[in-house]
Amino acid sequence: MPELPEVETIRAQLEPRVVGRRIERLEVADPLLTAPEDPEAVAQVVRGAVISGVGRRGKYLEIMFRSGDSMAVHLRMTGRLHWRSGPPADGEERYLRALVLLDDGATITFGDARRFGRLWHVASGVDRTSYWNTRVGVEPLSPQFTADRLAGALAGRRVAIKPALLNQRIVAGLGNMYVDEALYAACVHPTRPAGELEGDEIRALHRAIRDRLKVAIRAGGASIDTYRDGLGQAGRMQTLLRVHLHEGEACRRCGATIVKTVVAQRGTYWCPQCQPDPFGMVPEPSRRRPRRIRQGVQG
DNA sequence: ATTTTCCCCTGCCGGC
DNA sequence: TGCCGGCAGGGGAAAA
Secondary structure: OOOHHHHHHHHHHHHHHHOOOEEEEEEEOOHHHOOOOOHHHHHHHHOOOEEEEEEEEOOEEEEEEOOOOEEEEEOOOOEEEEEEOOOOOOOOOOOEEEEEEEOOOOEEEEEEOOOOOEEEEEOOOOOHHHHHHOOOOEOOOOOOOOHHHHHHHHOOOOOEHHHHHHOOOOEOOOOHHHHHHHHHHOOOOOOOEHHHOOHHHHHHHHHHHHHHHHHHHHOOOOOOEOOOOOOOOOOOHHHOOOOOOOOOOEOOOOOOEOEEEEEOOEEEEEOOOOOOOOOOOOOOOOOOOOOOOOEOOOO
């Protein structure tokens, strides 16, 4: 599931390869990709556009054009962007939803098994700062993201810290995996009410979020299930996860057994000893066998 | 306003 | 072995 580090990895790989290139054509194979916009309308706008940069805001990618227009992309669950120096081989992208042809012969494929991914056009007149700010909150790796700012965003909230961190308007770019990792690193239980965290917990969490995201970017993202980077390669972060997907294994800090529960409708991994439950509840051990980490079975 | 639930999709896995 | 229900989760809409 592409989260901030995965999207940033793709962004960093795409940018040097596509800046200055002209888009010859955008072929949308699945109308759902641009819904509710008409694929032809998007293709029309994008045709002939010269790429000036590739940006990222949270988990959103933005391919910007000299005209001031841009093409925004969200990979959601299983979306992939893959740059190639030439056309993709036949059947190379099993779940092809769109194909971008560039003037140097290179291509970008948008593949997406689950079809949750979206691609749309952002008009030149739209102010980018406010456009993105209405959708996502502070960038966790920016200087604006401070412990104080995090405390302010969580203050007064009764919702559990896990769904609070999953809320893109509170902090941009965190998903299920990195929230688990950050909460574990900060020794904060996932169901602790967000507004009740102590100052030192907030500081630990702030630090943990930044640290885990930076490590993940350095590792090129985590290839669990379907994620691939912008060149079709697997990341390495899946080997560096400390708690997510580690159900039944010993906690590396205290030796207790990592458990998996459901928090906010999301599978949640945590250490019952390092991340003490606010109500002192003992987790029900799952009887199901832990899911194995599958590293890329999809074509 | 905030929080919770549901839904979209499809591939894969576990259970029978 | 094959079928099938359930699960996975980002984000938006709707409901509470």
